Amino acid sequence: MKKPKARDRTKLPHRMSVLSSASAVLLLVAAGRTAATALPTHATNWQPPTASYATSAPVHTTVTMDDGVKIAVEVVYPTAPSTGARASGPFPVLLTQNPYGAQRSDPTDSGTYFVRRGYIYVASAVRGTGDSGGQVDWFGDRQGKDGAALVDWAAHTLSGSNGKVGLDGCSYLGVDQWFTAAAVGKNSPLKVITPFCTDSDFYNDLTANGGIPTPFVAGIAQAEPRGPEDDPATDSQSVTIAQQATGGSRSYDDAYWQSLNVQKLMPRIVGNNIPALTEAGWNDLFPGGNLGAYVSAQNAYYHRPLTDPISSDDPVTGRYQAIVGPWTHGEHVNEEALQAIRLEWFETWLKNAPTGMANTSKPLHLFENGANTWVDSAAWPLSSDTRTYYLGNGSLTPGKPTDQGTDSLSWSAATAADTLTYTTAPLTKSALLDGPTDITLYAKSTPPETELSAKLSIVAPDGTVTKQADGILLGSQRAVDSQESWYGDNGTLIKPSHPFTQASQHPVTPGQTTRYDISLLSNLTKIPAGYRIQISINSQPPADFHFPVAPTPQELVNLAGGTYTVERSPQSASFVNLPLTTPSSATPSSDNWGPSS
Numbered sequence: 001m002k003k004p005k006a007r008d009r010t011k012l013p014h015r016m017s018v019l020s021s022a023s024a025v026l027l028l029v030a031a032g033r034t035a036a037t038a039l040p041t042h043a044t045n046w047q048p049p050t051a052s053y054a055t056s057a058p059v060h061t062t063v064t065m066d067d068g069v070k071i072a073v074e075v076v077y078p079t080a081p082s083t084g085a086r087a088s089g090p091f092p093v094l095l096t097q098n099p100y101g102a103q104r105s106d107p108t109d110s111g112t113y114f115v116r117r118g119y120i121y122v123a124s125a126v127r128g129t130g131d132s133g134g135q136v137d138w139f140g141d142r143q144g145k146d147g148a149a150l151v152d153w154a155a156h157t158l159s160g161s162n163g164k165v166g167l168d169g170c171s172y173l174g175v176d177q178w179f180t181a182a183a184v185g186k187n188s189p190l191k192v193i194t195p196f197c198t199d200s201d202f203y204n205d206l207t208a209n210g211g212i213p214t215p216f217v218a219g220i221a222q223a224e225p226r227g228p229e230d231d232p233a234t235d236s237q238s239v240t241i242a243q244q245a246t247g248g249s250r251s252y253d254d255a256y257w258q259s260l261n262v263q264k265l266m267p268r269i270v271g272n273n274i275p276a277l278t279e280a281g282w283n284d285l286f287p288g289g290n291l292g293a294y295v296s297a298q299n300a301y302y303h304r305p306l307t308d309p310i311s312s313d314d315p316v317t318g319r320y321q322a323i324v325g326p327w328t329h330g331e332h333v334n335e336e337a338l339q340a341i342r343l344e345w346f347e348t349w350l351k352n353a354p355t356g357m358a359n360t361s362k363p364l365h366l367f368e369n370g371a372n373t374w375v376d377s378a379a380w381p382l383s384s385d386t387r388t389y390y391l392g393n394g395s396l397t398p399g400k401p402t403d404q405g406t407d408s409l410s411w412s413a414a415t416a417a418d419t420l421t422y423t424t425a426p427l428t429k430s431a432l433l434d435g436p437t438d439i440t441l442y443a444k445s446t447p448p449e450t451e452l453s454a455k456l457s458i459v460a461p462d463g464t465v466t467k468q469a470d471g472i473l474l475g476s477q478r479a480v481d482s483q484e485s486w487y488g489d490n491g492t493l494i495k496p497s498h499p500f501t502q503a504s505q506h507p508v509t510p511g512q513t514t515r516y517d518i519s520l521l522s523n524l525t526k527i528p529a530g531y532r533i534q535i536s537i538n539s540q541p542p543a544d545f546h547f548p549v550a551p552t553p554q555e556l557v558n559l560a561g562g563t564y565t566v567e568r569s570p571q572s573a574s575f576v577n578l579p580l581t582t583p584s585s586a587t588p589s590s591d592n593w594g595p596s597s
Contacts, residue, residue, distance in 0.1 A: 046344075046353060046354055046355045046356065048117075048340050048343055048344060048347070049117050049118065049343075049347070050117075051113075051116035051117055052081075052116070052117070052118070053078035053079060053080070053081065053087055053115065053116050053117070053118060054078070054079045054080065054081045054084065054116065055076050055077070055078070055079060055111075055112055055115045055116060056076055056077040056078075056079050056084075056086060057076075058074040058075065058076055058123075059074065059075040059076070059077070060072070060073075060074055061073055061075065062131075062132075063124075063149065063150055063153045065127070065134075065145070065146055065149050066145065066149065067134075069127055069132070069133045069134035069146075069229075070132065070133045071124050071125065071127060071132045071133070071146060071149075071150065072124065072125045072130055072131035072132045073122055073123065073124045073125070073150070074122070074123045075120065075121070075122050075158065076111055076112075076115050076120070076121045076122075076123075077091075077115070077120055077160060078091060078115050078116070078118055078119070078120070086160070089120075089160040089161075089162065090160055090161055090162035090163075091118055091119055091120045091160060091161065091162055092118075092119055092120070092161075092162055092164040092165065092166065092346070092350040092351065093119065093120045093121075093122055093154040093155070093158060093161050093162075093164070093165045093166070094111070094114050094119050094120070094121050094122070094165075094166050094167070094168045094346065095122045095124065095147075095150055095151065095154055095165055095166070095167055095168070096111075096121075096122070096123050096124070096167070096168050096169040096173050097124050097126055097143065097146070097147055097150070097167075097169065097173060097176040097177075097180070098123055098124065098125060098126060098129075098130070098169070098172075098173050099125075099126040099129045099136070099172050099173075099220070099224050100129065100130070100172075100223060100224060100225065101125050101129055101130030101131070101225045111123065111168075113334075113336075113339045113343070114168070114339075114343065114346070117343060118351075119346070119350075120154075120158065120160055120161060121168075122150070122154055122158070124146075124150055125227070126143060126146075126172075126176065127142070127143065127146055127227070128224075128226065128227045128229070128230040128235060128237075129224050129225055129226060129227050129230070130225055130227060131227065131228070132227045133227060133228065133229045134227065134229055134230070135229065135230050135231065135234070135235040135236065136221075136224060136226065136227070136230050136235050136236070136237050137235065137236040137237055138217060138236065138237045138240050138260070139172075139175055139176065139179055139202070139260050140179060140259065140260055141179065141183065141259070143176055143179055143180075144176075144179030144180050144182055144183035145183050146180075147167075147176060147177075147179060147180025147183060147184075148180055148183040148184045148185070148188070148190075150180075151165045151167075151180065151184055151188060151189060151190045152188075152189065154189075155189030156189070163189055164189060164191050164350045165189050165190050165191065166190070166191060166192040166193065166194070166346050166349065166350050167180060167181070167190065167192070167193040167194065167195075168194055168342065168346075169194075169195075169196065170196040170197040170279075170330050170333045170334075171196075171197040171198070171329065171330060172220070174194070174195035174196045174197050174198040174278075175195065175198050175199075175202075175262075177193040177194070177195040177198075177276075178193075178195055178198070178262045178265055178269065178293075179265070180193075181193050181265075181268075181269045181272060181274040181276070182265040182268040182269050182272070184272055184274070185272060186271065186272055186273065187273075188272060188274075190272075190274060191274070191275075191349045191350055192274065192275050192276075192277075192345060192346060192348075192349035192350060193274055193275075193276045193277075194276070194277050194278075194279075194342045194345055194346070195276060195278050195279075195290075195293070196278065196279040196280075196333055196338070196342070197279060197280060197281075197284070197329055197330050197333060198262070198278060198279075198280065198289065198290055198293070199262075199280065199284075199285075199286045199289025199290065199292070199293075200261070200262045200263050200289060200290060200291070200292030200293040200296070201261050201262065201263060201292055202257060202260050202261070202262075203253045203257035203258075203260075203261070203500065204253070204500070205286040205289050205292075206285060206286050206289075206547065207240075207244065207257070208244075208251070208253070208500065208549075209471075209472050209541075209545075209547060209549050210453075210471065210472035210473040210474055210477070210498075210518070210519075210549075211252075211473065211474035211476075211477030211498060211500045212451070212472065212474050212549040212550070212551050212555065213244040213245070213251045213549070213550055213551070213552060214547055214548060214549050214550055215548065215550045216285075216547065217237065217240050217241050217244065218241045218244075218245075221237055221238070221241060240256075244550075244552075245550070245552065246552060246553065247552035247553065247554050247555070249502070251552055252500060252501050252502045252505075253499065253500040253501055254501065254502070262292070262293050262296070263292050263293065263295075263296035263306055263307060264296075264306070266293070266296040266297050266299070266300035266306060267300045267306070269297070269300070270297065270300040270301050270320075275319040275320065275345075275349055275358070276293075276297060276319075276320055276321075277321050277322075277323070277341075277342070277345045278290040278293055278294065278321070278322045278323070279322070279323045279324075279325070279333070279338065280322075280323075280324055280325075281324065281325050281326065281327030281328055281329065281331060282324060282325070282326055282327070282367065282369060282523060282524075283326065283327060283328045283331075284327070284328060284329045285329045285546070285547060286521075286546070286547070287469070287521045287522065287523065287546060288324050288521065288522045288523070290322050290323075290324065291322065291324065291380055291522060292307075293322065294310075294320065294321075294322035294363075294364055294380065295307065295308075295309070295310055295380060297320035298310050298314075298316050298317065298320055298363075301317050301319065301320060302314070302315055302316075302317075307484060309379075309380070309381075309486065310364075310378060310379050310380050311379050311384070312378065312379045314378070314379070316361065316362075316363055316378040317363070318357070318358035318359055318360040318361075318363050319358060320363060321357075321360070321363040321364070321365065322363070322364050322365065323341070323365045323366075323593050323594065324365070324366050324367060324524075325367045325593065325594045325595070326367045326369060326596065326597060327594070327595075332594060332595050335595070337592075337594050337595055338594050341593065341594070344357050345357060360376070361378060362376035362377050362378050362587070362589075363378065364376065364377045364378065364379075364380055365589060365591070365593045366524050367524070367593070367594075367596070368432075368524050368525070368526055368586055369468075369523065369524060369525040369526070370525045370526035370527065370528070371526040371583070371586070372596055373588050373589070374588065374589035374591065374592060374593050375524070375586040375587060375588060375589055376587060376588075376589040376590075376591070377586075377587065380435070381434045381435035381522075381579055382432070382434050382435075382524075382581065382585045382586055383432075383434055383579075383581035383582075383585045384488050384489050385434075385488065385489060385579070385580060385581035385582075385585075386488030386489050386490075386492040386494060386577055386578065386579055386580065387577075387578045387580040388492065388575055388576070388577050388578070389424060389533070389535075389575060389576050389578065390568070390573050390574070390575045391407075391422050391441075391535070391566070391568040391573075391574040391575065391576075392405070392422065392568060393405060393568075394421065394422060394423065395422060395423060395424070395425075396422045396423060396424040396533065396534075396535060396576065397424075400570060400573045401568050401569055401570060401573055402570060403569070403570075404569045404570075405567075405568040405569055406565050406566060406567055406568065406569075407420045407537075407565070407566045407568070408563060408564065408565050408566070409452075409537065409538070409539040409563070409564045409566065410539060410562070410563050410564075411450075411451060411539040411540060411559055411560075411561070411562035411563070411564070412539075412561070413556060413559075413560070416543075417453070417538040417539045417540040417541065417542055418538065418539045419536055419537070419538050419542065420536065420537040420538075420566060421534060421535070421536050421537075422534065422535045422536075422537075423459060423532050423533070423534045423535075424532050424533045424534075425532065426461070426529075426530045426531065426532050427527060427528075427529050427530065427531055427532070427533070428529060429529050429582075430526060430527060430528050430529045430583055431526075431527045431580045431581070431582070431583070432524070432525070432526055432527070432580065432581050432582060432583045432585055432586060433456075433458075433468060433523055433524065433525040433526075433527060433578065433579065433580060434524055434579045434580070434581050434585065434586075435486075435494060435495075435522050435523075435524075435579035436469070436486065436494055436495040436519060436520060436521060436522045436579065437456055437469060437471075437494070437495075437519075437520040437576065437577065437578055437579060438493045438494055438495060438496055438517055438518070438519060438520070438576070438577040439454045439471070439517075439518045439520060439535060439537075439574075439575075439576045439577075440493070440515060440516070440517050440518075440574060440575055440576075440577070441454075441515070441516045441518065441537065441566055441574045442513055442514070442515055442516075442566070442567040442572035442573070442574050443513070443514060443516060443564050443565060443566045443567060443574075444510075444511055444512065444513055444514070444564070444565040444567070445475065445508050445510060445511075445514070445562055445563070445564050445565075446510055446511070446561070446562055446563045446564075447508070447510060447558055447559060447560065447561060447562045448476075448507040448508050448509070448510060448558050449474070449475055449476055449507065449508055449555060449558035449559045449562070450473075450474070450475030450476075450508055450514075450516065450559070450562065450564055451472070451473075451474060451475070451539065451540050451551070451555075451559055451562075452472070452473055452475065452516055452518060452537065452538070452539070452564065453470065453471065453472040453473075453518070453537075453538045453539075453540060453541045453542070453545060454470065454471055454472075454518045454520060454535060454536065454537050454538070455467060455469070455470040455520075455535070455536040455538070455542065455544075455545075456468045456469045456470070456520050456523075456533070456534070456535060456576075456578075457533075457534045457535075457536065458525070458527050458531050458532070458533060458534070459531060459532040459533075459534050460531055461530050461531070465534065467544060468523045468525055469520040469521040469522065469523050470520060470521065470541075470544075470545055470546055471518045471519050471520040471521060472518065472541055472545070472549065473498070473516055473517070473518045473519075474551075474555065475508040475514070475516060476505045476506055476507050476508060476558075477498050477499075477500050477504065477505055478498070478506075478508075478514070478515070478516050478517065479498060479499055479504040479506065480496050480497065480498060480517055481497045481498065481499050484497035485497040488577065488579060492577050493517065493577055494577055494579055495519050496517035496518070496519050497519070498517075498519075507558070513567060513572050521546065524586070526583050526586075527580075533578065535576050537566065539562070539564060
């Protein structure tokens with residue numbers, strides 16, 4: 001939550017550890033395994049249609065954009081199972097925009113599932129990739145314009161179309177949907193989107209962690225088949241990669257990244273009357289990355305500040321729903337359970353089916369880890385309750401330290417990160433971890449830069465340690481934006497927001513005690529009584545960090561040989577603010593929103 005204004009508001013908006021894994025997992029658009037999972041029932045007796053069509057061979061063609069660039073597409077039609085002839089239709093169209101080249105629809109990908117249930121499926125190759133012309137970029141308005149042109153073509157030119165279009169796709173194929181929905185304008189034939197496996201703020205979520213660039217964009221570039229007109233030496237995506245690697249403008253949260261912030265697109269998307277169902281995983285590339293999109297969509301719809309909290313007394317709409325499951329990136333997306341959920345969303349908005357799906361007062365669907373159940377909510381987080389623990393001599397305690405104490409960490413590019421660990425006493429009552437976490441450290445540094453990461457875990461009575469969230473902060477980017485930060489009860493800082501701009505950067509003064517507020521990712525986990533909560537502090541990210549960082553050459557120079565002294569004294573009491581509430585704050589869902597593992 002933000003600091004209270006007129007009333008108290010709660011605001012709150014493993015994992016892949018190697019770049020090659022990130023590149024591979026983003027190609028999961030055609031992967032899937034069979035899963036016998038119950039489907040959502042909602043409040044009606046509506047049942048999803050069975051497969052009644054076969055699929056045609058892909059029809060290849062091109063669509064010309066406003067600047068003359070030709071975008072390659074493949075079209076798959078419903079056909080009669082007995083004869084193979086195209087079904088008479090007309091049918092609504094589902095469009096996906098793919099940077100990995102237009103992929104054929106076959107029995108393993110999502111296109112086939114929808115075609116067999118009465119949809120035409122169009123797979124386009126993003127400009128600069130596959131057989132499409134033009135230069136590749138990293139999302140943005142140009143790809144949004146291309147998407148809007150493809151929507152218009154699919155509605156008004158494509159044979160067999162009934163004039164209604166939806167967008168489908170996971171990961172990059174999901175992200176492009178946001179920009180297309182923002183570009184189509186009002187009264188568009190685009191009626192619905194399903195941005196699955198996406199996040200909300202690309203700078204803070206994936207292309208940098210704590211102000212330190214990551215190799216994410218470079219990894220995606222390696223996976224893209226470049227188009228016949230693209231020059232990797234000059235395209236805009238290559239500019240981004242070069243600037244991140246060398247400390248240029250795009251290594252900061254500059255105007256370029258602000259233009260790619262999905263949260264800032266929401267007023268346009270909502271204004272264009274495009275409903276959205278999003279999905280992400282607690283173990284995703286950026287865990288729970290669609291929560292920011294959910295918050296901003298609901299706020300845009302009701303004309304509230306985009307990044308304000310959704311508290312329990314705020315109205316919400318079923319037009320903007322989000323699912324966060326216990327999954328890695330793209331996991332289960334093309335299995336029947338999540339395909340059927342998307343189908344129900346498409347049937348609701350493209351065929352006016354009486355599914356009841358949009359008629360909900362709780363459009364946020366979260367898997368509660370530990371309880372192994374689904375929870376429906378309107379608010380995020382579910383509660384504004386917080387609890388503060390102070391770092392002690394290996395301990396986390398509710399009271400401030402009464403004695404002087406320090407712990408030391410060393411930074412070295414050549415060796416594994418040092419680790420400090422602090423643990424609570426066993427909990428006397430079960431608790432619910434509900435949202436993001438702040439760790440505030442007071443520390444001295446020998447060089448003019450610090451790299452401090454933190455991890456939140458729970459420890460079972462048998463000693464098993466399970467990671468819940470992590471975060472990192474570059475010391476020179478420690479400035480806090482209090483207007484964008486989130487606060488719990490009594491003004492307790494829960495999610496510090498850092499500008500991460502060149503202007504906000506300020507060197508660390510060697511030998512001076514300095515405050516560092518580290519933001520840890522969100523989670524929703526039931527912690528049983530008898531379990532302990534553990535905080536680990538590292539001089540750089542540990543091996544299980546949710547995504548690796550790649551400091552720029554200048555940052556490495558400033559970090560070299562660093563020693564950090566973490567203080568835990570009455571004058572400089574380092575602490576952690578945890579979003580802990582009672583498990584009864586979570587209302588179990590009557591629906592099953594996907595596989596439980």
